Amino acid sequence: MEEVVAERSNLDGVRHILLVLSGKGGVGKSTISTELALSLRHSGKKVGILDVDLCGPSIPRMFKVQDSDVHQCDAGWVPVFVDQEKSISLMSIGFLGPKKNGTVVFQCWAVFPEVGSDHSDGTPFIFAALIKQFVADVAWGELDFLIVDTPPGTSDEHISTVEALRPYKPLGAILVTTPQAVSVGDVRRELTFCKKTGLRVLGIVENMSGFVCPHCSECTNIFSKGGGEELAKHAGVPFLGSVPLDPQLSQSLEEGRDFIQEFPKSSAFPALTRIAQQILDGALQRSS
Numbered sequence: 001m002e003e004v005v006a007e008r009s010n011l012d013g014v015r016h017i018l019l020v021l022s023g024k025g026g027v028g029k030s031t032i033s034t035e036l037a038l039s040l041r042h043s044g045k046k047v048g049i050l051d052v053d054l055c056g057p058s059i060p061r062m063f064k065v066q067d068s069d070v071h072q073c074d075a076g077w078v079p080v081f082v083d084q085e086k087s088i089s090l091m092s093i094g095f096l097g098p099k100k101n102g103t104v105v106f107q108c109w110a111v112f113p114e115v116g117s118d119h120s121d122g123t124p125f126i127f128a129a130l131i132k133q134f135v136a137d138v139a140w141g142e143l144d145f146l147i148v149d150t151p152p153g154t155s156d157e158h159i160s161t162v163e164a165l166r167p168y169k170p171l172g173a174i175l176v177t178t179p180q181a182v183s184v185g186d187v188r189r190e191l192t193f194c195k196k197t198g199l200r201v202l203g204i205v206e207n208m209s210g211f212v213c214p215h216c217s218e219c220t221n222i223f224s225k226g227g228g229e230e231l232a233k234h235a236g237v238p239f240l241g242s243v244p245l246d247p248q249l250s251q252s253l254e255e256g257r258d259f260i261q262e263f264p265k266s267s268a269f270p271a272l273t274r275i276a277q278q279i280l281d282g283a284l285q286r287s288s
């Protein structure tokens with residue numbers, strides 16, 4: 001009798017996949033992805049980040065590996081490791097194109113010729129094909145978590161990403177917002193998107209939520225406060241926490257430093273580590 005061999009995939013060794021989404025740009029998706037990866041590493045986990053922001057990939061810079069090049073092995077693209085222990089690995093469109101003055105001048109069909117150049121005007125087809133290939137072609141090896149940092153909005157890239165990941169049963173999505181109403185309104189659309197695509201909402205994070213004065217510890221709510229928590233309550237999804245505006249956090253990201261290791265007394269530290277703990281607990285529950 002002919003033996004049936006299961007199709008092997010580069011994601012077979014990945015235990016949990018989660019997506020980080022936001023309705024608006026600049027609310028801190030890549031920040032949350034980065035700090036979540038660092039917190040999970042400090043809990044002894046092996047983590048990968050897949051940066052599918054085709055237009056503005058910022059993950060390489062946040063780990064200060066923006067000048068790294070990726071190469072291919074038999075199984076596909078080898079991700080960039082940020083440490084010798086290989087506990088965090090990254091793949092970003094930012095690594096793939098030719099670099100000019102630090103920015104990526106990127107033509108996707110040059111990197112993935114299989115996708116074809118007929119749709120060079122950026123039609124949905126090319127994004128769908130590119131993302132599918134990007135998800136399938138990275139040799140991640142064994143990972144506890146793969147964090148997928150997405151572009152802002154609920155565009156074709158998002159649908160393509162969710163569709164490409166669906167066979168691997170992602171754990172769910174973290175939705176990031178700032179406290180202002182407009183950003184919270186965008187998250188409402190993200191909630192609808194998750195419902196429509198069958199993606200579980202792991203919870204909402206309210207980022208840039210107040211500023212704690214480093215001198216007197218008083219909290220000023222620069223962009224108001226509590227919108228994310230209220231929305232979570234209203235939608236019946238978990239609220240993962242409020243991360244304050246923290247100059248040490250933005251500086252760490254700017255310099256590619258490990259905020260979780262270096263700034264445990266900083267105002268954003270407790271919220272960021274609590275978010276990671278809730279994700280860990282949720283993943284454990286799902287595994288048991």
Ligand SMILES: Nc1ncnc2c1ncn2[C@@H]1O[C@H](COP(=O)(O)OP(=O)(O)OP(=O)(O)O)[C@@H](O)[C@H]1O
Pocket residue numbers: 022024025026027028029030031032053056058151152207208209243244245246247249250251253254268
């Ligand atoms: N809590 C915070 N405290 C201080 N600075 C922050 C905080 N969150 C994010 N930032 C800063 O805000 C900027 C935007 O954050 P980030 O790049 O993570 O947003 P994004 O949602 O991923 O953006 P894009 O949609 O462009 O990908 C970054 O410079 C980051 O350092």
